[in-house]
Amino acid sequence: xxxxxxxxxxxxxxxxxxxxxxxxxxxxxxxxxxxxxxxxxxxxxxxxxxxxxxxxxxxxxxxxxxxxxxxxxxxxxxxxxxxxxxxxxxxxxxxxxxxxxxxxxxxxxxxxxxxxxxxxxxxxxxxxxxxxxxxxxxxxxxxxxxxxxxxxxxxxxxxxxxxxxxxxxxxxxxxxxxxxxxxxxxxxxxxxxxxxxxxxxxxxxxxxxxxxxxxxxxxxxxxxxxxxxxxxxxxxxxxxxxxxxxxxxxxxxxxxxxxxxxxxxxxxxxxxxxxxxxxxxxxxxxxxxxxxxxxxxxxxxxxxxxxxxxxxxxxxxxxxxxxxxxxxxxxxxxxxxxxxxxxxxxxxxxxxxxxxxxxxxxxxxxxxxxxxxxxxxxxxxxxxxxxxxxxxxxxxxxxxxxxxxxxxxxxxxxxxxxx
Numbered sequence: 001x002x003x004x005x006x007x008x009x010x011x012x013x014x015x016x017x018x019x020x021x022x023x024x025x026x027x028x029x030x031x032x033x034x035x036x037x038x039x040x041x042x043x044x045x046x047x048x049x050x051x052x053x054x055x056x057x058x059x060x061x062x063x064x065x066x067x068x069x070x071x072x073x074x075x076x077x078x079x080x081x082x083x084x085x086x087x088x089x090x091x092x093x094x095x096x097x098x099x100x101x102x103x104x105x106x107x108x109x110x111x112x113x114x115x116x117x118x119x120x121x122x123x124x125x126x127x128x129x130x131x132x133x134x135x136x137x138x139x140x141x142x143x144x145x146x147x148x149x150x151x152x153x154x155x156x157x158x159x160x161x162x163x164x165x166x167x168x169x170x171x172x173x174x175x176x177x178x179x180x181x182x183x184x185x186x187x188x189x190x191x192x193x194x195x196x197x198x199x200x201x202x203x204x205x206x207x208x209x210x211x212x213x214x215x216x217x218x219x220x221x222x223x224x225x226x227x228x229x230x231x232x233x234x235x236x237x238x239x240x241x242x243x244x245x246x247x248x249x250x251x252x253x254x255x256x257x258x259x260x261x262x263x264x265x266x267x268x269x270x271x272x273x274x275x276x277x278x279x280x281x282x283x284x285x286x287x288x289x290x291x292x293x294x295x296x297x298x299x300x301x302x303x304x305x306x307x308x309x310x311x312x313x314x315x316x317x318x319x320x321x322x323x324x325x326x327x328x329x330x331x332x333x334x335x336x337x338x339x340x341x342x343x344x345x346x347x348x349x350x351x352x353x354x355x356x357x358x359x360x361x362x363x364x365x366x367x368x369x370x371x372x373x374x375x376x377x378x379x380x381x382x383x384x385x386x387x388x389x390x391x392x393x394x395x396x397x398x399x400x401x402x403x404x405x406x407x408x409x410x411x412x413x414x415x416x417x418x419x
Contacts, residue, residue, distance in 0.1 A: 009098050010099070017047060018059065027043070032059075072107045100115055112164035135194075167411065167415065172195065200400055223259070237311055243282065297322045
């Protein structure tokens with residue numbers, strides 16, 4: 001009899017695409033960090049879209065190979081989607097995985113439908129029947145598609161959660177409450193909350209990186225550098241970042257005069273051009289620099305005095321974790337898992353923003369409240385330091401990559417019946 005416990009657990013991992021962003025970086029951490037003697041991982045990813053920055057070459061440089069399936073990408077294409085479904089079914093036949101682990105909505109749909117088709121054959125032939133784990137990094141139930149498309153995708157997620165999913169991973173308690181409670185996807189006992197984890201080493205000594213980045217941008221002594229960090233996409237709502245700069249100018253011109261704004265992230269050239277046009281139309285272009293995508297967060301996060309997040313929808317933003325690792329203050333829209341990171345509201349300012357233990361938040365779309373929150377951080381350096389240090393303590397104590405890897409390994413052993 002073979003000793004199955006001594007064999008690595010076979011995992012088929014699917015993700016829509018390896019564009020530079022939170023989900024792909026999360027997958028990269030699992031692919032490079034989990035012990036290959038315990039976990040035999042096969043990664044399949046969709047094609048990165050034009051204008052997006054590709055994390056794939058970095059993975060391959062680190063020895064992680066993956067198979068590309070165009071139909072796993074976000075765009076709907078019936079013929080290509082069916083071809084990808086057939087390809088995933090073939091991988092299930094060939095690899096005989098114990099776990100199919102899906103990330104992002106499209107890959108989650110194709111992967112779990114393939115599993116539904118594979119199960120009867122597996123039972124007939126005595127093959128292992130994989131357990132499906134699906135991770136919600138964010139969700140597409142608002143902020144992405146039309147109401148009709150959103151209702152359709154929600155119905156699909158409810159069906160797949162009921163028929164094809166062993167565990168649903170939420171990356172924050174609020175995300176679990178929203179997906180399960182508000183949207184009725186899955187049963188509470190199916191969910192496990194696994195907070196993200198990041199490599200903290202690049203943020204251990206931020207002083208040198210801070211000086212280098214500010215010198216690169218020409219940020220002077222006494223200037224306050226405000227950053228927005230992440231891929232350029234409509235859901236990130238970077239137009240609100242520019243509107244916040246304009247609102248600060250109109251409300252507090254003396255603060256605006258010593259503020260600089262950096263948008264750090266790549267994306268579709270048309271989206272970037274539209275943002276540049278908006279900056280000019282608002283009259284803030286001279287104070288805004290578009291940095292493009294960068295791979296040195298230990299420098300640019302350390303260089304910021306404050307991070308401003310303007311998203312319409314989020315899971316757990318890695319940008320907040322990385323800014324927090326450096327002790328930067330945060331002002332953000334109160335969406336998705338952001339309030340989980342920044343803590344329960346302690347007070348509401350007359351201007352409408354909330355003071356939380358680890359940052360300030362405003363309603364989605366409220367440029368005036370975000371500008372007032374930013375002004376508060378500039379007016380009160382002691383408060384900004386306190387909020388930044390509180391966030392830093394939380395990140396360093398609970399969001400280390402090693403913790404994420406240990407939690408994920410435990411989940412996989414449970415799925416495979418080895419714990």
